[in-house]
Amino acid sequence: MAQRLLLRRFLASVISRKPPQGRWAPLISRALQTPPHSPGDLTVTSSQARPLYTTRVCSTTFNIQDGPPDFQDRVVNSETPVVVDFHAQWCGPCKILGPRLEKVVAKQHGKVVRAKVDIDDHTDLAIEYEVSAVPTVLAIKNGDVVDKFVGIKDEDPLEAFMKKLIA
Template sequence: MAHRLLARRVWTLPVKDIRCLPTFSAAIASSSSSLSTTVRSTASRVSFLSASRTLPRTFQYTARREVSFNIQDTEDFTERVINSQLPVLIDFHAQWCGPCKILGPRLEKAVAKQKGRVTMAKVDIDDHTDLAIEYGVSAVPTVIAMRGGDVVDQFVGIKDDDELDSFVSKVIGQ
């Protein structure tokens, strides 16, 4: 019974604990000679997962900055859009809007090309009707560009990639 519990515990160890396993299995084998051969073979089977054969010690991680964020409420909009030091593109969209689903990723790609010189806020008009009314959004998708809390440009509908790139470049002042 005890060897079953030990075997289950060995097989369900998290990856971080497996790196310590060779010393753990050596301690089991040396301190307890009364363990059955199945437990020893289980420990030896798991020992092939030693630190030299498991995942690399350091992972390649590239910090990726998100180019867009969802607006939660009016206070969030004021804090992250109106008071922003960077120019902000506001994508007024809806979940049921087909053109919005096409424009959103293309607009994010155009913003990502600018490498942090502009950000993008997403406003769902069904959740934030007051913001849509305040900025005169009558159709979706509508994109409004703001710099320093002031509206500098806007468009309604879908644009191709070149037009989106030029729109974003114009907003940041290039």
């Protein structure tokens, strides 16, 4: 009974008030019909249904999982320019820079992606790219490091950093 009520609430919130049309119309019509019930049963009306909001998920940020092989595949061999964020869980400045970087990368609408590398998990990558302090951010384009900075930056310098990477 609870599943039927949940399904009816969901369908009522998703389906417009127009009569169902097309291939799935008979199925939708049956799902929206009120089954016979006794006076003590609960019924759900369309006024109780809540609207369902969805957002488009755009994955512009990813974590490096398997060290050098994953880094090679997803960063060095990437056709899209990549901003590599070397960070650590214990690093306070990293926690401040992370959201700023994410916001600036999201503004680029897929022209740039962000790779997060935890230096405690991937020490070998940190050594290879000469990371001596965190946060360290590299701009990699066509497999080559084209720019780099260490420490926190405000959004304006971050946007200038992104523009140099895209150009």
